Amino acid sequence: MSTPREEEAAEFLRNHKIVELMNNLTSMLFFYRPERPKEFLISQLEQMKASRDRAVDSPCLFDNSNLDAVVGILDPANQGHITYAQYKEALKTLGIKNFNELPEGLESDRISHETFKREAEEGLVRSAATFQT
Numbered sequence: 001m002s003t004p005r006e007e008e009a010a011e012f013l014r015n016h017k018i019v020e021l022m023n024n025l026t027s028m029l030f031f032y033r034p035e036r037p038k039e040f041l042i043s044q045l046e047q048m049k050a051s052r053d054r055a056v057d058s059p060c061l062f063d064n065s066n067l068d069a070v071v072g073i074l075d076p077a078n079q080g081h082i083t084y085a086q087y088k089e090a091l092k093t094l095g096i097k098n099f100n101e102l103p104e105g106l107e108s109d110r111i112s113h114e115t116f117k118r119e120a121e122e123g124l125v126r127s128a129a130t131f132q133t
Helices: 004-015 018-032 037-054 064-074 084-093 113-128
Strands: none
Touching: 004 018, 018 037, 064 084, 064 113, 084 113
16 A cells, blocks of 8 residues: 555656656667766757757657668568558557557558558657656
């Protein structure tokens, strides 16, 4: 059973997305392995602040080339589309929790590469935006 103080602390962390922020920063540290980690973290926080203040994209681990690689894995025959099951699983694997459950191509179970990449980019940007809105 949690004390009122513990519940208050948990709510604070949840409301300010502190856990998500720390997870994003830690992931970026492991991915980039900068020579000067403290300066790198400061730079990432400054970029996040700028993205909040100017409504630009937050720093993100994945770029277009990474999404092209994911599409290549999902569609090795290069048919130009993936299934809805692949779409859903890939977005979840990328850590995207909230995504379009009714994407273009759902009715024919053929989600285009472009639709997948657009949804992935938007979801990754939302996931990277760990500042309070």
